[in-house]
Amino acid sequence: xxxxxxxxxxxxxxxxxxxxxxxxxxxxxxxxxxxxxxxxxxxxxxxxxxxxxxxxxxxxxxxxxxxxxxxxxxxxxxxxxxxxxxxxxxxxxxxxxxxxxxxxxxxxxxxxxxxxxxxxxxxxxxxxxxxxxxxxxxxxxxxxxxxxxxxxxxxxxxxxxxxxxxxxxxxxxxxxxxxxxxxxxxxxxxxxxxxxxxxxxxxxxxxxxxxxxxxxxxxxxxxxxxxxxxxxxxxxxxxxxxxxxxxxxxxxxxxxxxxxxxxxxxxxxxxxxxxxxxxxxxxxxxxxxxxxxxxxxxxxxxxxxxxxxxxxxxxxxxxxxxxxxxxxxxxxxxxxxxxxxxxx
Amino acid sequence: xxxxxxxxxxxxxxxxxxxxxxxxxxxxxxxxxxxxxxxxxxxxxxxxxxxxxxxxxxxxxxxxxxxxxxxxxxxxxxxxxxxxxxxxxxxxxxxxxxxxxxxxxxxxxxxxxxxxxxxxxxxxxxxxxxxxxxxxxxxxxxxxxxxxxxxxxxxxxxxxxxxxxxxxxxxxxxxxxxxxxxxxxxxxxxxxxxxxxxxxxxxxxxxxxxxxxxxxxxxxxxxxxxxxxxxxxxxxxxxxxxxxxxxxxxxxxxxxxxxxxxxxxxxxxxxxxxxxxxxxxxxxxxxxxxxxxxxxxxxxxxxxxxxxxxxxxxxxxxxxxxxxxxxxxxxxxxxxxxxxxxxxxxxxxxxxxxxxxxxxxxxxxxxxxxxxxxxxxxxxxxxxxxxxxxxxxxxxxxxxxxxxxxxxxxxxxxxxxxxxxxxxxxxxxxxxxxxxxxxxxxxxxxxxxxxxxxxxxxxxxxxxxxxxxxxxxxxxxxxxxxxxxxxxxxxxxxxxxxxxxxxxxxxxxxxxxxxxxxxxxxxxxxxxxxxxxxxxxxxxxxxxxxxxxxxxxxxxxx
Numbered sequence: 001x002x003x004x005x006x007x008x009x010x011x012x013x014x015x016x017x018x019x020x021x022x023x024x025x026x027x028x029x030x031x032x033x034x035x036x037x038x039x040x041x042x043x044x045x046x047x048x049x050x051x052x053x054x055x056x057x058x059x060x061x062x063x064x065x066x067x068x069x070x071x072x073x074x075x076x077x078x079x080x081x082x083x084x085x086x087x088x089x090x091x092x093x094x095x096x097x098x099x100x101x102x103x104x105x106x107x108x109x110x111x112x113x114x115x116x117x118x119x120x121x122x123x124x125x126x127x128x129x130x131x132x133x134x135x136x137x138x139x140x141x142x143x144x145x146x147x148x149x150x151x152x153x154x155x156x157x158x159x160x161x162x163x164x165x166x167x168x169x170x171x172x173x174x175x176x177x178x179x180x181x182x183x184x185x186x187x188x189x190x191x192x193x194x195x196x197x198x199x200x201x202x203x204x205x206x207x208x209x210x211x212x213x214x215x216x217x218x219x220x221x222x223x224x225x226x227x228x229x230x231x232x233x234x235x236x237x238x239x240x241x242x243x244x245x246x247x248x249x250x251x252x253x254x255x256x257x258x259x260x261x262x263x264x265x266x267x268x269x270x271x272x273x274x275x276x277x278x279x280x281x282x283x284x285x286x287x288x289x290x291x292x293x294x295x296x297x298x299x300x301x302x303x304x305x306x307x308x309x310x311x312x313x314x315x316x317x318x319x320x321x322x323x324x325x326x327x328x329x330x331x332x333x334x335x336x337x338x339x340x341x342x343x344x
Numbered sequence: 345x346x347x348x349x350x351x352x353x354x355x356x357x358x359x360x361x362x363x364x365x366x367x368x369x370x371x372x373x374x375x376x377x378x379x380x381x382x383x384x385x386x387x388x389x390x391x392x393x394x395x396x397x398x399x400x401x402x403x404x405x406x407x408x409x410x411x412x413x414x415x416x417x418x419x420x421x422x423x424x425x426x427x428x429x430x431x432x433x434x435x436x437x438x439x440x441x442x443x444x445x446x447x448x449x450x451x452x453x454x455x456x457x458x459x460x461x462x463x464x465x466x467x468x469x470x471x472x473x474x475x476x477x478x479x480x481x482x483x484x485x486x487x488x489x490x491x492x493x494x495x496x497x498x499x500x501x502x503x504x505x506x507x508x509x510x511x512x513x514x515x516x517x518x519x520x521x522x523x524x525x526x527x528x529x530x531x532x533x534x535x536x537x538x539x540x541x542x543x544x545x546x547x548x549x550x551x552x553x554x555x556x557x558x559x560x561x562x563x564x565x566x567x568x569x570x571x572x573x574x575x576x577x578x579x580x581x582x583x584x585x586x587x588x589x590x591x592x593x594x595x596x597x598x599x600x601x602x603x604x605x606x607x608x609x610x611x612x613x614x615x616x617x618x619x620x621x622x623x624x625x626x627x628x629x630x631x632x633x634x635x636x637x638x639x640x641x642x643x644x645x646x647x648x649x650x651x652x653x654x655x656x657x658x659x660x661x662x663x664x665x666x667x668x669x670x671x672x673x674x675x676x677x678x679x680x681x682x683x684x685x686x687x688x689x690x691x692x693x694x695x696x697x698x699x700x701x702x703x704x705x706x707x708x709x710x711x712x713x714x715x716x717x718x719x720x721x722x723x724x725x726x727x728x729x730x731x732x733x734x735x736x737x738x739x740x741x742x743x744x745x746x747x748x749x750x751x752x753x754x755x756x757x758x759x760x761x762x763x764x765x766x767x768x769x770x771x772x773x774x775x776x777x778x779x780x781x782x783x784x785x786x787x788x789x790x791x792x793x794x795x796x797x798x799x800x801x802x803x804x805x806x807x808x809x810x811x812x813x814x815x816x817x818x819x820x821x822x823x824x825x826x827x828x829x830x831x832x833x834x835x836x837x838x839x840x841x842x843x844x845x846x847x848x849x850x851x852x853x854x855x856x857x858x859x860x861x862x863x864x865x866x867x868x869x870x871x872x873x874x875x876x877x878x879x880x881x882x883x884x885x886x887x888x889x890x891x892x893x894x895x896x897x898x899x900x901x902x
Binding site for chain 2: 285303
């Protein structure tokens with residue numbers, strides 16, 4: 001019998017497209033939250049290109065213009081007197097009524113426009129200083145993403161390093177580092193951030209520092225737990241036997257293995273950081289005006305909740321949507337990256 | 345089984361939440377029922393019985409004393425009720441607790457019937473003053489008010505540690521408390537440090553808290569700290585309780601020499617910084633009087649609430665702090681003029697202050713003030729000229745830090761600052777807004793650490809004597825809050841203070857006004873109305889012409 005001879009040289013590697021894998025990975029992806037995040041990020045990056053107004057330009061005569069879909073606001077009034085405007089030397093300022101039928105007689109009940117409706121040139125209306133709310137929300141997204149990115153990079157990075165160190169060395173080093181983390185976690189977060197910002201003064205950098213100083217402990221706690229589990233695994237022992245340095249073991253063996261957890265945590269914390277930043281700005285300890293920040297916009301509008309609801313509604317909805325989107329994406333990532341969750 | 349677990353936990357949480365809500369609502373309604381009053385102000389049948397409807401024995405029969413008046417405002421100064429630890433913004437509540445040495449009336453004049461001093465006389469050179477006191481005033485602990493208490497209070501107010509707003513004015517007139525001689529319990533002589541034709545005004549309650557009298561014996565027996573916690577005065581109300589940043593409660597004296605039997609048994613001052621919250625509290629009946637912004641006042645009137653206003657009552661302006669420093673951007677008059685030409689006063693009045701103000705000429709004089717040059721006009725809005733001036737100046741893009749804070753009399757303050765910042769940015773000024781609280785800004789002003797910094801204030805109108813006292817504080821090189829070190833301003837202020845006859849003082853005031861107009865010493869903006877909203881329990885209210893107190897004591901006058 002002749003053995004089958006396989007000409008290995010003739011075998012060509014089969015080109016397998018990675019696209020199906022990528023599509024499969026995103027098969028159960030939360031489309032709407034991802035879309036919101038993409039829009040949020042693009043708006044932040046391309047704010048200069050996608051806006052038609054200056055986010056800082058004050059136009060007092062255009063203050064409190066309602067959103068585009070809101071029509072004129074009218075009230076019924078009784079005509080109490082008629083005046084000949086031409087003969088009147090005194091300037092009349094009609095801040096409340098903008099259109100009155102000149103043929104009306106004393107005693108008539110007439111419909112008076114007390115506020116003009118909105119227009120599509122300012123889709124979400126204007127704030128108390130006449131600035132376009134949509135433009136400020138888009139620029140506010142930029143502020144939020146800068147703060148979230150920087151705070152997560154600093155706080156998350158430092159916390160991860162502390163967590164890996166504590167988990168790797170254990171013993172007294174672990175105890176000391178975790179007590180520091182416990183102290184940080186025990187302090188009321190907003191109070192701590194406000195105190196810090198009040199001492200340092202309100203600015204974007206100080207908000208980032210304040211949030212980072214609080215944020216690191218959460219990462220340290222979680223990553224330390226993961227690292228402790230990994231330290232029992234054989235590959236760590238083999239790395240030690242092979243003479244790898246402590247730093248190399250932490251960076252090359254522990255860090256890649258805690259990465260899925262880190263990514264999930266980062267995603268979930270984006271929403272949290274945005275909320276904290278908005279809270280600080282709302283309380284006057286965050287981004288100082290006139291820089292557009294969602295919390296600051298909420299604060300500016302709180303005096304007008306009953307008369308100009310759109311001033312607070314628009315940034316409120318923006319915060320809600322983005323935070324919800326990041327939380328849902330974080331949950332989805334957790335399911336994707338955590339084998340235990342997948343097996344359930 | 346799993347179904348059980350699934351529904352069990354949420355059910356438990358829902359049940360617990362419901363229970364807590366029920367308890368919370370029950371507690372809320374029960375506490376409310378204790379303070380509920382009918383529209384007449386009398387306690388209703390469900391409120392605390394008996395004592396509320398029956399007036400105290402010594403209250404005149406014609407007075408129907410109501411249970412409680414609640415006043416909600418943005419801030420109450422330091423909320424430290426001593427004559428040397430409180431400043432002008434706390435004057436409204438301080439006048440309830442204390443009597444003044446020289447009294448004043450609602451017309452803004454010194455009055456021999458409303459203060460401890462019933463008579464006074466001045467020497468021809470305005471250096472020596474003699475005062476005669478009433479002999480029937482008693483402090484809340486029963487001690488009589490004497491000339492020793494007056495001397496003690498003036499010494500406290502003018503001490504170096506004093507935070508009283510016009511302490512500097514008193515110090516300038518009475519450099520050493522030993523210049524005060526107690527002749528008898530009802531007679532006092534003061535030898536002034538310099539001619540002081542308005543000394544009686546400086547130690548009255550027309551401006552700040554400088555003229556108020558604190559008991560010497562009681563203060564010395566309990567110490568300053570204890571006194572501040574439980575103050576004793578001789579005013580129509582006595583101190584009951586306080587939580588700083590929240591409330592201060594006072595109880596009416598039964599038969600006060602000045603007020604008789606006050607209309608309300610209790611006055612509760614509440615600090616509610618947010619205007620929306622104040623309005624909600626007023627509409628809900630939790631409070632009776634609130635300070636309200638010009639913007640909201642017309643709407644509240646339409647909603648059926650009472651609005652009481654003082655027209656053109658104050659002038660809004662920004663300070664150019666520490667102008668004398670070598671690195672100050674304000675040192676160059678071109679910069680000061682550019683700033684003044686950069687802002688559109690008409691637009692600010694119309695859209696930030698809802699049309700309830702007018703462009704003003706020279707801070708700190710409202711246009712209706714005495715001692716001003718009526719022929720001058722407000723500076724125009726001319727951004728082109730402003731930019732030219734700025735380009736021609738020494739300004740090199742240095743950062744200007746404007747403090748922004750809400751205040752009781754200017755809830756629109758932060759919006760005003762943002763509008764001003766936008767105008768200044770338009771002409772090329774590098775502006776940074778620093779949100780803060782007024783108290784912090786005030787400390788920086790006192791410490792003179794506001795290099796290239798600015799902040800706003802609404803200076804109320806006052807009588808001529810008031811400006812005599814004020815100008816040293818604000819603009820003399822030695823003034824505690826001064827923003828200028830200009831020898832010519834100093835000379836004009838000294839001439840103003842040296843005036844004895846009203847005509848001399850008015851002429852000196854006009855000269856100072858004209859000079860400050862030509863020097864653009866401040867960023868003057870607008871004359872503003874001051875408004876309050878009340879419920880139907882307040883039918884009339886004369887806000888008076890005193891400074892830093894809009895006639896709150898008139899609310900309780902029987």
